[in-house]
Amino acid sequence: MMGKINGKLLTSLLLIFFLSPVVIILYYFKINLDFPIDDFILAFKNSLIQSLATAGICLLGSVLLVPGLSRVKNKWFASMMAASLLPSLLPSIFTILIIFSYFKTFPFGHTGIILIFTMTYFGFSTVALYRAYQALVNRYAGVIDIYNVSWWDRYLKIYLPLLKQDLVNIFLIIMLGCFSSLSVPLLAGGGRGANVELLIYESIYINGQWATASLVAIIQIFLMLGLGFYLNQNRISVSARTPSIIYDFKKMNFSFIIFFIYTATYIVGYFFQVVQSFFKVDLKQLYWAEFSQALTHSFLLSLFSISIFLALSTAIIYLHYTRTRSQFLMYFLLPSSTVVGFSLYLFFPEKSSLVRELIKVSLGLNLIYFLALYKSYIQPQFSSIQSQMDVCRIYGLNFSTALRQVISPQLKSSLVISMQILFLFSFCEFALIKAAGSQILFSGVFMERLISTYRLEQGFIYSFIILCAVFLFFRITRFFIHESY
């Protein structure tokens, strides 16, 4: 009983945490009932078309590629997987410039937006699905081999239905990313660029209507919540909807080639810009002192963010452990970095110390990214751990012992990957940090400052140095934790 009460209390606290940005803004601003409903319908329709199409294309592509990719035995494959995440991590201006450079006439409109979004998220969706798939294969391979099920059958009839939850999660995360983007729809969309984030932006910056912006954000949250429940409630027969493609996985790995082309398209474009920048910029002109300060702050931010991430993860694992109904929390995805950032700016005092600034921004990072990371990397593991947790509970094992001895060892890899991604976000994020009015220079903001003052080439150079530093850090942490992946 005690556990249940604590569980409910914890669920309520988490709910308050995830909804706090809109609550703070609605506290400060009166709700304007003159709500632009026509504009919202148009914006929501555009956002929905772009995000559904992008999420659908990315997922379909990933579903087709993942079985082939899982058979790749190449020492560079892990690096390629990591490189494929770059489009979703680096500033969108880089992706825009890279894609534009491949086109003589760029297809503006929905097509252009979906193209840029697909380029941005396809790597993420493939990597996330690949990981979930690998976990399933490791679990069921023995049984399936005994029954001698063919490759294609085992994928369509066994693995894909089991991956349904992961597919829904990835789908929602991509939708969230598309919903929260302002620059891509505005640049590549023409009239179709009027999306929900633009409506929020217009409400705030043109009309000064923060409450309207929050109301739009709340409606968006509940629509995402509804969609998440709908997708989970309606059992999708994945196998029936997957196009039947004759596919010989054992011969030439077509999946690998496609994925390689995708990754190379971005990486080649990116490196081309970096190399060009190195030639154009006099290295003596670089701002090393400021850059190293920004790197140090970003490193500290990553530690704070990871700590909050671990605390939130522990809380949600505890809810799983006590079997408290908390699944609905997973759908409170907050897409607007402007709303999240500004609410933190209002909540925290302007006179601030380094530590308070780090707490403020790391809370913001977790408000935006925690649920997405949790859904992508940790939640998929629960299907196998839940029964073990039930056994631990029935036998009276306390939570901390179960966490230490049973749960953590099995979640280790997922936690490390989530933390590494959060680490990278801490070095690349700037929109949230700026909206939060942070007085500390972080590396993402440093890059943005350069780009906004004619110094685009320097922005590319620094982004490259940041990526090198981050991957070096990944290698070091792997050494510390003896992690093989």
Added chain:
Amino acid sequence: MRQFILYMTGIFSILFLLYVYREDSQQLNDQSSIKIYASGSFISSWGPGPELKTLFEKQTGLKVSFIEMSDPGITLQKVSFSAEDATGDIVLGLDQFDIARFTEKVRWKDISHLNTISQSIFISSGLNLNELKNSDQFMKFIPYDWSAISFVKRSDSNYQINSLPDLLQPNLKSKIAFEDPRTSSPGLQFLLWVASTQNEDQAIQFLKDLNAHAHSFSPSWSTAYGLFKNKNADVVLSYITSPIYHLVEENDSNYQALEFSEGLPVQVEFMGLLASCKNCEAAQKFISFVQSKDGQRIIMNKNYMLPMDKQITEGTAFDTLRVFKLLDFKVYSKEEINKWLRIWSDIRKNDG
């Protein structure tokens, strides 16, 4: 995993100790310093902020600390809530549109008596700020730099653009990178440039034609300029001072700002003193310092904007800038700005 947890615990123990023993207040809590809201690019090491601070502190013995302002809209909103508790004294980097939006919302001190740059000096720059002089709103704000907005092209391109209708030439189809007026100040300048030089029906038709003709409407100046630098677009809406940046910093003279027969709109940056200022007297000294020859020179060289006093440009790369025909500086009301933004929004939604 255990080692990793130990490692994390160690780091956080150190941070916690630092937190306990450090002086929490930093400069922001220091009541003796002047606190100035300014943009990130202004206070970065390549911006004018650090040099202004050093010289002012040396000359007056007063301390200056900058508070980074991500966007004037966000910062001034927070200031309006904080009222008398607002941290900063001075706000730098306000354009005429920010002023239209925030004159009433935030309480400002009248600083017109500090305006040391006379009207004759404005005129020497080709600027007509009569409307500014006659506006009550602008008793509270002092201009400190400016630039006309125009289109910039590479000198080796053959486009002949002399007026706004020339932008619709067939050979410029999908060649010009604009900024969206809803999210970018130069973009808004362009929108009001079109609105002020044509009658309403003509302006709307022109904007509709342009909507189908442009390369793109970027969310920010930096994205539009990135497309131009990347050669995705041949012409970009920017500042007349942009070629000076390439000349000075990159030794590249291949960029050219274009003259328009209608005259160019002018973007002026202002500073204002908050009514809630804590160090008002010292802040007024800083406002005067920004208008001094030293202050103006630093801003010109680091911000790549023109000084209010043209004499400052003598003997510099800015002196090589041709004399452009400029439109009179116009004070737009909030309602007027919103009306044109609504028109633009409808054009984009319906004809995009």
